[in-house]
Amino acid sequence: MQKGLNEKLEADYVRPASLETAVSALAAGPRVILAGGTDVFPGLQDRPLLGPVLDISGIPALRTIDFDGSYFRIGAATSWRAVINADLPPAFDGLKEAAGEVGSIQIQNRATVVGNLCNASPAADGVPPLLTLDAELEIASTSGFRYLPLSKFILGNRKTALETGEMVSALRIPSTSTTGQSSFLKLGARSYLVISISMAALRLDVDKAGMISTVALSIGACSEVAIRMERVESALCGTPLANACERITKDLFTELAPIDDVRAPAQYRRDASVEVVRRLLAGQQKYFASEAKA
Amino acid sequence: MTCFTLNGKAVISQSLPSTRLSEVLRSEMGLSGTKIGCNAGDCGACSVLLDGEPICSCLTTVAQVAGAKVTSIEGLNAENIISNLQESFLAHGAAQCGICTPGMLVAAHALLLKNPTPNRCDVEDALGGVLCRCTGYGKIIDAVLAVNLDRPIKPLPQLGCSVGIPIRHLDGQSKVDASLVYGDDAAPQDSLMVRVIRSPHHYASFKIGDKAAFLSKHPKILAVLDASDIPGRNCFGVIPPFADQPVFAEETALYRGDAVAAIVGEADVITRFDEADFPITWDPHDTILTPEAAMSVNAPNLHESRDGNILVRGYVECGDADSALAAAKHKVEIRTKTPFIEHAYIEPEAGYAVREGNRIVIRGCTQASQMDRESLAEIMDVDPEAIRVMPTACGGGFGSKIDISFQPYVALAAWNLDRPARICYSRGESMRASTKRHPSDIHLRVGCDEKGQISGFVFDGIFNTGAYASWGPTVANRVPIHACGPYKTDHYRATSVAVHTNAPPAGAFRGFGVPQSAIAQECAYDLLADEIGMDRLAFRRSNALKNGVPTVTGQVFKNGVGIDDCFAALERPWKNALSRAADFNEEAIANGSPWRSGVGIASCWYGCGNTSLPNPSTIRMGITPEGEIVLHQGAMDIGQGSNTVISQIAADAFGVSVHDLTLVDCDTDLTPDCGKTSASRQTFVSGKAALLSGQALREMLLRQGNVDGNAKITIDGTSLNLRDDSGGFARIDLRGLPVNDYGYVFMAEETYDPPTSALDSKGQGKPYAVFGYGAQMIELQVDCVLGIVKLKTITTAHDVGRAINPLLVEGQIEGGVAQGIGLALMEDYRPGRTENLHDYLIPTIGDVPEFHHVIVEVPDDEGPYGAKGLGEHVLIPTAPAILNAIRHATGASITDLPATPDKICAAIAATKA
Numbered sequence A: 001m002q003k004g005l006n007e008k009l010e011a012d013y014v015r016p017a018s019l020e021t022a023v024s025a026l027a028a029g030p031r032v033i034l035a036g037g038t039d040v041f042p043g044l045q046d047r048p049l050l051g052p053v054l055d056i057s058g059i060p061a062l063r064t065i066d067f068d069g070s071y072f073r074i075g076a077a078t079s080w081r082a083v084i085n086a087d088l089p090p091a092f093d094g095l096k097e098a099a100g101e102v103g104s105i106q107i108q109n110r111a112t113v114v115g116n117l118c119n120a121s122p123a124a125d126g127v128p129p130l131l132t133l134d135a136e137l138e139i140a141s142t143s144g145f146r147y148l149p150l151s152k153f154i155l156g157n158r159k160t161a162l163e164t165g166e167m168v169s170a171l172r173i174p175s176t177s178t179t180g181q182s183s184f185l186k187l188g189a190r191s192y193l194v195i196s197i198s199m200a201a202l203r204l205d206v207d208k209a210g211m212i213s214t215v216a217l218s219i220g221a222c223s224e225v226a227i228r229m230e231r232v233e234s235a236l237c238g239t240p241l242a243n244a245c246e247r248i249t250k251d252l253f254t255e256l257a258p259i260d261d262v263r264a265p266a267q268y269r270r271d272a273s274v275e276v277v278r279r280l281l282a283g284q285q286k287y288f289a290s291e292a293k294a
Numbered sequence B: 001m002t003c004f005t006l007n008g009k010a011v012i013s014q015s016l017p018s019t020r021l022s023e024v025l026r027s028e029m030g031l032s033g034t035k036i037g038c039n040a041g042d043c044g045a046c047s048v049l050l051d052g053e054p055i056c057s058c059l060t061t062v063a064q065v066a067g068a069k070v071t072s073i074e075g076l077n078a079e080n081i082i083s084n085l086q087e088s089f090l091a092h093g094a095a096q097c098g099i100c101t102p103g104m105l106v107a108a109h110a111l112l113l114k115n116p117t118p119n120r121c122d123v124e125d126a127l128g129g130v131l132c133r134c135t136g137y138g139k140i141i142d143a144v145l146a147v148n149l150d151r152p153i154k155p156l157p158q159l160g161c162s163v164g165i166p167i168r169h170l171d172g173q174s175k176v177d178a179s180l181v182y183g184d185d186a187a188p189q190d191s192l193m194v195r196v197i198r199s200p201h202h203y204a205s206f207k208i209g210d211k212a213a214f215l216s217k218h219p220k221i222l223a224v225l226d227a228s229d230i231p232g233r234n235c236f237g238v239i240p241p242f243a244d245q246p247v248f249a250e251e252t253a254l255y256r257g258d259a260v261a262a263i264v265g266e267a268d269v270i271t272r273f274d275e276a277d278f279p280i281t282w283d284p285h286d287t288i289l290t291p292e293a294a295m296s297v298n299a300p301n302l303h304e305s306r307d308g309n310i311l312v313r314g315y316v317e318c319g320d321a322d323s324a325l326a327a328a329k330h331k332v333e334i335r336t337k338t339p340f341i342e343h344a345y346i347e348p349e350a351g352y353a354v355r356e357g358n359r360i361v362i363r364g365c366t367q368a369s370q371m372d373r374e375s376l377a378e379i380m381d382v383d384p385e386a387i388r389v390m391p392t393a394c395g396g397g398f399g400s401k402i403d404i405s406f407q408p409y410v411a412l413a414a415w416n417l418d419r420p421a422r423i424c425y426s427r428g429e430s431m432r433a434s435t436k437r438h439p440s441d442i443h444l445r446v447g448c449d450e451k452g453q454i455s456g457f458v459f460d461g462i463f464n465t466g467a468y469a470s471w472g473p474t475v476a477n478r479v480p481i482h483a484c485g486p487y488k489t490d491h492y493r494a495t496s497v498a499v500h501t502n503a504p505p506a507g508a509f510r511g512f513g514v515p516q517s518a519i520a521q522e523c524a525y526d527l528l529a530d531e532i533g534m535d536r537l538a539f540r541r542s543n544a545l546k547n548g549v550p551t552v553t554g555q556v557f558k559n560g561v562g563i564d565d566c567f568a569a570l571e572r573p574w575k576n577a578l579s580r581a582a583d584f585n586e587e588a589i590a591n592g593s594p595w596r597s598g599v600g601i602a603s604c605w606y607g608c609g610n611t612s613l614p615n616p617s618t619i620r621m622g623i624t625p626e627g628e629i630v631l632h633q634g635a636m637d638i639g640q641g642s643n644t645v646i647s648q649i650a651a652d653a654f655g656v657s658v659h660d661l662t663l664v665d666c667d668t669d670l671t672p673d674c675g676k677t678s679a680s681r682q683t684f685v686s687g688k689a690a691l692l693s694g695q696a697l698r699e700m701l702l703r704q705g706n707v708d709g710n711a712k713i714t715i716d717g718t719s720l721n722l723r724d725d726s727g728g729f730a731r732i733d734l735r736g737l738p739v740n741d742y743g744y745v746f747m748a749e750e751t752y753d754p755p756t757s758a759l760d761s762k763g764q765g766k767p768y769a770v771f772g773y774g775a776q777m778i779e780l781q782v783d784c785v786l787g788i789v790k791l792k793t794i795t796t797a798h799d800v801g802r803a804i805n806p807l808l809v810e811g812q813i814e815g816g817v818a819q820g821i822g823l824a825l826m827e828d829y830r831p832g833r834t835e836n837l838h839d840y841l842i843p844t845i846g847d848v849p850e851f852h853h854v855i856v857e858v859p860d861d862e863g864p865y866g867a868k869g870l871g872e873h874v875l876i877p878t879a880p881a882i883l884n885a886i887r888h889a890t891g892a893s894i895t896d897l898p899a900t901p902d903k904i905c906a907a908i909a910a911t912k913a
Helices: A002-011 A019-027 A040-044 A080-085 A090-101 A105-110 A113-119 A127-132 A230-236 A241-247 A266-293 B021-028 B073-078 B083-092 B101-114 B120-127 B138-146 B211-217 B267-272 B291-295 B321-327 B369-380 B407-417 B427-433 B472-482 B514-531 B536-543 B563-591 B642-654 B682-705 B806-825 B878-890 B901-912
Strands: A032-034 A053-055 A065-067 A071-075 A136-141 A144-149 A154-156 A167-174 A181-187 A198-206 A212-220 B002-006 B009-013 B047-050 B053-056 B069-071 B192-198 B204-208 B221-225 B259-265 B280-284 B310-318 B330-338 B350-356 B359-364 B387-391 B421-424 B440-448 B454-466 B491-500 B595-607 B617-623 B629-633 B661-665 B712-716 B719-723 B729-733 B746-752 B771-783 B788-799 B850-856
Touching: A019 A053, A019 A136, A019 A167, A071 A113, A080 A090, A080 A105, A080 A113, A090 A127, A090 A181, A090 A198, A105 B053, A105 B101, A113 A127, A113 A167, A127 A181, A127 A198, A127 A212, A181 A266, A198 A266, A212 A230, A212 A266, A230 A241, A241 A266, A266 B901, B047 B101, B053 B101, B073 B101, B083 B101, B083 B138, B101 B120, B101 B138, B120 B138, B138 B806, B192 B267, B192 B407, B192 B427, B204 B259, B211 B221, B221 B407, B259 B267, B259 B407, B291 B454, B291 B491, B310 B472, B321 B440, B321 B454, B321 B491, B330 B514, B350 B407, B359 B369, B359 B407, B369 B387, B369 B407, B407 B421, B440 B514, B454 B472, B454 B514, B472 B491, B472 B514, B472 B595, B514 B536, B514 B595, B514 B878, B536 B563, B536 B595, B563 B595, B563 B771, B563 B788, B563 B850, B563 B878, B595 B878, B617 B642, B617 B682, B629 B642, B629 B682, B642 B661, B642 B682, B682 B719, B682 B729, B682 B746, B771 B878, B788 B806, B788 B878, B788 B901, B806 B850, B806 B878, B878 B901
Parallel strands: A032 A053, B002 B069, B192 B421, B359 B387, B454 B491, B629 B661, B788 B850
Antiparallel strands: A065 A071, A071 A167, A136 A144, A136 A167, A181 A198, A198 A212, B002 B009, B047 B053, B047 B069, B192 B259, B204 B280, B221 B259, B310 B491, B330 B440, B350 B359, B350 B421, B440 B454, B595 B771, B617 B629, B617 B746, B712 B719, B719 B729, B771 B788
């Protein structure tokens, strides 16, 4: 009887080599989708991983980062380490900085960028930088692909727009959203292996006159889902970068809805977010000043 | 079935594809060097290389390594790939308990492959994913930095006279090659597994359903154990008169984590068991989580005999504190609060039991083998001799592994089912069930005269002692003795109370309440010094306790009071640091930087051993007919190094090289009682017993050989040669001598019990034979807008009397400091909320400063070679020194710990309001 049980459990773990097989497995019934395992296993606490599993880590096509002229594409089984190592334009610097802040090297080597989005934690490190890049999710099922902007994909704490039978196969970033340079800052209560109290990603470009021509700002861990800070963006767009910090005022941050929890009270999160944005802008000033010299 | 390459060899795993790789390595491949600390990627103990890159094997399924190359610590060890790294770890004392060492070595090796000459920052980045709770990381960083430098690693020092020499841990090799056996590494393959069913509620009545029906529905589960299965007393406790904790709660569970039953069966069945299927019904009650709630009139008594939920009160009084305070020229008042602190050893509670006829053998991690034996004898209703406790290596303890944890569950299962039975707590279970540091709520009023002499001191401390007594009485008794710090305090009153709540039992944690009280006292002394405009170090020195000056319990030490020597050692570093901070701040203000630098100082004193209670240790030494000199050393080495230090003392006392001794360590059948590893007592108490034992054995030989006291002893095969300075010589042929019951031709067994006396109703008396002293100075920077703290350096000056092993002294200091950093800046255990190592934060390698040490040696008459205890002292000054430095940098006083960024910001804002 034990042997029979083992065989059944074994059969319930599928690790296909192609996306096609993966989506057909999903079409047959719900499965836990496993890639890096860095959220799935902690979620189990110490229980074993039982029940139907779809392991997508063995699909070579999902482990690539490429550019087709219109989109940068990051496959669903691509690790944070691969993002750090990839040759990408300066607009991805913030994403790379976020990658370096995910857990530890051990976690970065396994955890995937897409998994970070699918886990839909309010403190997901990947969401703010990808929001500033206008990332879209490529969602696969037996009926083909659909695309959804990241801002419409994460619906709430641990809630996504993924329907039964669907999986995310990649995320893609339109090349039109990769102008300028980006950066990322995360606040936590210790140096490594830390979950954010607040974090922000800022992508920015300036024209020859030093005026901000492109700006995308997103803040995470201060609302149920990380958001783009459109009011801050409008306050900055078209203004000189040199004194941009002066335009960062608290009243532009009212759409944040931080909560009190064990990591920090809401008020601190709100105040700190304002300061984090100022620091990111100060960093961008230095970046563009040295670019201008070069 | 999964094929992969493991340590260079093709292997096939028959485990389910969804099995964690860590589990496959340990259970199926028999490679227990890979440790499991959290099963969540939070601790990195399970790090292995996957195609050359470090990963957490607890987050990877075996199916995911199909066709890949996996390298575990055993692979690196076998090929001598990391022998330089291991050698460097040993030479630097980078492995204490050793449980994180395999993960550290794997991660460090991955770094060194890519970057053979890393800098400190590279090392921190590479090792940031592996938590260590013992070392404070300083020695680990040094060890990795030194590996590929031309600087040769220091060779072993000349031996023969080993006290005072920084020899490496004698048991260190097995830690760096990962062969050391810990609690979950020892159980026989065919062991049954035990799982404890625990209360999910803080306070609830319960009824266990039909056990027979449950067992017939789950034929693979062999037994359900509950209170009705306990042959003896369903009760344990570290202090017998207060023992109140049931092995299995009966009818009512008093905290979230209280054990109510256990199931036993084959490992795979128990692992897969869904606790929702256990037949139990819960009736939750209104929860009492704070002392305020527990002491309110309406609160029910959690223990019938303890009115108002008060476990015990402590009291010490001398002089007339109220009048002195009223008359004081300057006064300050402070109220400080600290939360529950979790020990967070990386090795969860684990072990197994085997029934051998009418005896039970228990192997597993513990700090107190003899106390385990006595408790188990009562619980199992057998003679203590029927219980054998053979401790495995202990992957960190810090006080919590003194209490009974897993032992009765495996003992009962093995006894009833007559098969070996094992258990390993999950991280969540370990955090829910184990004891914690007492939360404190302290109110202190202290005054001084115009010259800064402390006049009156009134202290009231409330301690949340949780659901059961554990070490609550010790905390309540120790705190009033220590709350004044190492200062002359003529008019003093200190009260403490330990209050029961529905929180986890608060027990022993490095310092027994003194780290909490020192926060209030040391922060108040900074306020006072500032108020009278006196330098903070000078203020402390002018009040420092001295030889011949009575303590608050009226005890007078003629010698060995080393606190001012510690302060003196910090004079120059203090002046330099203050001037560095002033320069930094001047520049920061000019640049508009939000960062401010600050310097803080704090001190400690701490009595070694039990408070006014007998506290003996016994050490046996013997010589076999074959010429082996055997040391029976029962002081449990939990990483701090008692195996090494006590051997050094014994070797010198007897007069041979420490490497000539054969060590028999902690086993209740083989080693006499050395008491528990707690209260900073092993070097002092067991060390003294080793000294006496070594001297007695030596004396026997010298008498036998009729040579002078200065004779040198050399081993020559099965003979001993004794040669004295005046030409006297004797050769003792061991083979010809009668052998005693222990197998020895010569044997000495000596006991030392430190002289103390009971305290009277005002707390007057001699609570400890020896105190140790210390002071620490922190330099840090605070981001005044975001409230972030960067620790830059810490300079420590601890009076250890005599540093038996300076390398191990530094290791203890750095580990204690790291725990002090956690207490100051980040640790906050909340039952039901932070029961894992990503919500409960302990310092990582990036959170510790650079260490500088001055080892101060003011010998004490009592201790072996003048040595004093150290293990707990080192944690006490760190948190107040940090808080004082934050205040120096920003003006902000943080009194509600931990000082997280939000609290620092709020406190800075309060200074401006």
